Amino acid sequence: MKITFISDTHNKHKQVTSSLPGGDLLIHAGDISSMGYKHEIQEFCKWFNSLENYTVKTFIAGNHDFGFEKEPEMAKEVVNFYKDIVYLQDSFLGYGVDTENYVKIYGSPWQPEFHNWAFNLSKGGLELEQKWNNIPEDTDILVTHGPVLGYLDKIIGQYINLGCELLAKRIKTIKPKIHVCGHIHSGYGYVFDGDTHYINASVLDEQYQYTQKPLTVEWDPVTNKLEFI
DSSP: OEEEEEBOOTTOGGGGGGGOOOEEEEEEOSOOSSSOOHHHHHHHHHHHHHOTTEEEEEEOOOTTOHHHHHSHHHHHHHHHHSTTOEEOSSEEEEEOSSSTTOEEEEEEOOEEOOTTOTTEEOTTOHHHHHHHHTSOTTOSEEEESSOBTTSSOOOTTOOOOOSBHHHHHHHHHHOOSEEEEOSSGGGOEEEEOSSOEEEEOBOBOTTSOBOSOOEEEEEETTTTEEEEO
16 A cells, blocks of 8 residues: 655645655644634645545544534534545544455544643543543554654654653554654654554644655555555
């Protein structure tokens, strides 16, 4: 499968268009907007839907995307107007070019409390733990907005890991083949722990400039071999 990962476009999605080569899947890990206003959601969905070079296009919300949390019916109405995109919120979709290569993609926007932004839950709390426990054990590609503790979760110049410890624990248990996130812009990059490919796909840097390119891979879901292209 050919997959492109992006995240944290913050209304600058059109700048990314020329760097999207096309493929089977386009996955966006949240923060499509500045504040999740209706017109921002509409503009993103219109653009996302217009990308005809991917078979499946799916996304989650992030901590800036308040509309999906505070006005879910409005957001749902906007998304549903566009027929070629899929929004995931504690839900999954399946995709496969054939039975052998079928994969399960699960998306969730939640993260440990971070300056009273959207989709915040108490760090280390039971409610957040339950969100992660709801991730199906047979998930192949896990999409969350925030990173796990210790992987791709540091801001440049700081030594504090900002990822979620509870999410890290859940991933170590169920071992999804790919985990993609964003949120920490300077965490952009890739790490493999022997079981899971961790990808931070933030395309904007800490100054909200488009300096980090979308990450496109050729991935074999059977062997879990992944190669950047």
